[in-house]
Amino acid sequence: MGEEISNKQILLKDYVNGFPKESDMELKISSVKLKVPEDSNTVLVKNLYLSCDPYMRPRMKKTEGSYTDSFIPGSPIVGFGVAKVVDSAHPKFKKDELVWGITGWEEYSVIKAPETLFKIHNTDVPLSYYTGILGMPGITAYGGFYELCSPKKGETVYVSAASGAVGQLVGQFAKLVGCYVVGSAGSKEKVELLKNKFGFDEAFNYKEEQDLSAALKRYFPDGIDIYFENVGGKMLDAVLLNMRIHGRIAVCGMISQYNLEQNEGVHNLFCLISKRLRMQGFLAVDYFPLYKKFVEMVTPHIKEGKVKYVEDIAEGIESAPGALVGLFSGRNVGKQVVLVARE
Amino acid sequence: MGEEISNKQILLKDYVNGFPKESDMELKISSVKLKVPEDSNTVLVKNLYLSCDPYMRPRMKKTEGSYTDSFIPGSPIVGFGVAKVVDSAHPKFKKDELVWGITGWEEYSVIKAPETLFKIHNTDVPLSYYTGILGMPGITAYGGFYELCSPKKGETVYVSAASGAVGQLVGQFAKLVGCYVVGSAGSKEKVELLKNKFGFDEAFNYKEEQDLSAALKRYFPDGIDIYFENVGGKMLDAVLLNMRIHGRIAVCGMISQYNLEQNEGVHNLFCLISKRLRMQGFLAVDYFPLYKKFVEMVTPHIKEGKVKYVEDIAEGIESAPGALVGLFSGRNVGKQVVLVARE
Structure with a gap:
């Protein structure tokens, strides 16, 4: 049945007009079971890094017929992240595997369509890179x-x-x-x-x-x-x-x-x-099909120091709303990441 | 040295702002020698049809560093047309050949770079088509x-x-x-x-x-x-x-x-x-290199009536300013052409 533990989440309070503010989001302490139903094809992950990206701003408005759906007020923000599999009912994923892809702004997320996640094979680079240069x-x-x-x-x-x-x-x-x-x-x-x-x-x-x-x-x-x-x-x-x-x-x-x-x-x-x-x-x-080719090209450059990557890492899920809002005033220097958990 | 005859020309009076008016242009009766110097590589043509095209409007302004030069105030308007070679010092062209390409708004034009002219081989279609569907x-x-x-x-x-x-x-x-x-x-x-x-x-x-x-x-x-x-x-x-x-x-x-x-x-x-x-x-x-291929494709369609072309033909070079100006109020129905001479 699985242990149930607390799960901090960052919710969008309501649709946003104008510059987003930290107060457009709120922290909620929810709970989550550390097990997924066996016949569900879902995966439960522990989120390690969350990505703050400019494209998320249009999702904070009420959009009609746009290419991305709006975030749902009262629900956690959705975005790219790096996570570790805690439990899996999907044949492709096993406990303790590392992944990157679309997840929720919370400590633990149940991913209902884990097929969209990429597995992380190379841990020779900072894991946060999978929200940025390798993501x-x-x-x-x-x-x-x-x-x-x-x-x-x-x-x-x-x-x-x-x-x-x-x-x-x-x-x-x-x-x-x-x-x-x-x-x-x-x-x-x-x-x-x-x-x-x-x-x-x-x-x-x-x-x-x-x-x-x-x-x-x-x-x-x-x-x-x-x-x-x-x-x-x-x-x-x-x-x-x-x-x-x-x-x-x-x-x-x-x-x-x-x-x-x-x-x-x-x-x-x-x-x-x-x-x-x-x-x-x-x-x-549009270019996800080229991901493997891209990683093969860029990884040696990273290792040789020929391609550099600068990140701006905010610590703790509580800092996520401020980190996201900061993108629009240019407060971040380099890729804005939120560290949720080290492992 | 060649007969000299009168040559009606349509000059741009001055750069134009706002909607162009007929009075932005003027008719001038000039004269022209019906012979070109033998070592000049130039061609003298008699203009039969002149083409009125929307892109000509930007050329009536004073442009700096634009892709097309401005027309020169006091000189004839320049544009596409269909013409007949009257005299040629260029090895590629012979008297009485029909051509289409860039010419002047006047009865006779001396073309200094005739390499840009296309020869008309097929006269089985209205000649004016070479300002339009075949031009x-x-x-x-x-x-x-x-x-x-x-x-x-x-x-x-x-x-x-x-x-x-x-x-x-x-x-x-x-x-x-x-x-x-x-x-x-x-x-x-x-x-x-x-x-x-x-x-x-x-x-x-x-x-x-x-x-x-x-x-x-x-x-x-x-x-x-x-x-x-x-x-x-x-x-x-x-x-x-x-x-x-x-x-x-x-x-x-x-x-x-x-x-x-x-x-x-x-x-x-x-x-x-x-x-x-x-x-x-x-x-x-950009697509002129495809011209031959295009003509081979479209000519049978024209002959079979599968592709139709509607022209709005103004008679006489005197009507050219009004015809050009009419483009910008949508007065023309179909391709606007000016008939200067039938042969």
Whole structure:
């Protein structure tokens, strides 16, 4: 019948408008049985790390017919995480195996469709990496950059939100290909990180620029071949003016827009025609089939220190609401993770 | 040294802001020698048909660093046309050959780079077709639809400005592939043409719709796979909301924006991510290498009456300014052509 123990959970209180606040979420102490019914095909996991990602913001609104369902008010937040199997009624999973994938913001979760979980085989790297470089953001950067942008040596690449979970990887991948890469971020500390840790050729603080288009012109006098879009709005407008003929824009996210009542208008789409640009949106799941190939490519780079990854780890599930909210003011430096339990 | 005869020309008076007016252009009676210098590599042509195309509007503004140069105030308008070689110092061209390509808005033009001209071999069709279905708009529709959109049988296709030079062809090509196709236009007459002449499955008058997104929802309850974009602005915003996952948008033109001081903002670009859309701009020249293949494909269809083409022919070079200006109020029904001379 299984032991029943307490289970701290982070619930969404209600749909959110505008900037999310910590008080939009609440801690609830619930309980959970440490066993799953034998004929259920489900898995019970203990969550070790939870991932805070910008795409979670749209799920906090009431959405109709959108691509992701809204979170359910009164229920735990749902997101990517790293977890350990406590009990399994699914033939594919065994007790004590490590997994990453969609889980709940709680200490223990019952996963009803465990087929979507990835098993963790390599524990030679920090486990938290499976919320980042070896998880969803990693495959996002890999698919969005290599597959969607078809980068070539010598091309010019611009990355916005460049010190974030995805951006820092895109910049480093661009350097591996032999591109010239410039990133923007929102603080001096992040700009330093881009240049000194991740090896971007140049970086700038967008908050210090009066004229974004002029800033881009400074770093890309001959234009941008590839833009990895994480922010949207005014930045996208400035980029469109600075793209080169046959440029490619991978639309990964638009974090500047997620807390607005109405999205800002983008005025320079005519550049799509005059410069024959390709602008393409994607989701990480589109590239999940490439996950194995990606891991084989990136793991040696991690071990040799050729690709670096910076995380911002908040301790304890109680810190999760603050960590998530902090993404939207840029408080995190690097990938925002929440440590729930060490083992 | 060659007879000198009078040459009516249509000049751009000055750069244009807002809606162009006939009075932005003027008729000038100049003169021309009917012979080109022997060592010049140039060709003298007599213009038979001139083409009025929406892309010409941006060339009437002062543009800096744009993809096309501005027209030169005080000089003849430049555009596509059908012409007959009067004299040639270029080895590729002989007197009396028919050509289509970039020429001047005047009775006779000296073409300094005749390599860009296409020779007309088939005179079994109306010569004016080489400004339309067998000219730049034809290759635009062919490349933009078949190459860029990769249409598949059973997919849903929406075409704006659908009775125009390009739109009417895209709709008919979509039917050849076996797609469901809906077009919009700006008058009852054009809507009838779309349904009864060009075989669109449905058509509507966008001017009669209060809510463009609701109109699209009515015709595409399950969404749009392919949007052939000719208008931009509010229509694009409405389309983005109605696209299907993995949809494609071929950005051919944005005629609704060309006369505005500032382009309208497009607010729904987040749909690019949530629906994984590809939005791609192109120019006809990108597909000029496919011209021969295109002509081989389309000519039998024209002869069998399977693909129809409607032209709006203005008589006389004096009518050219009015014909060009009329494009922006939608006065033309079908491809707008100016007949300069019958032979």
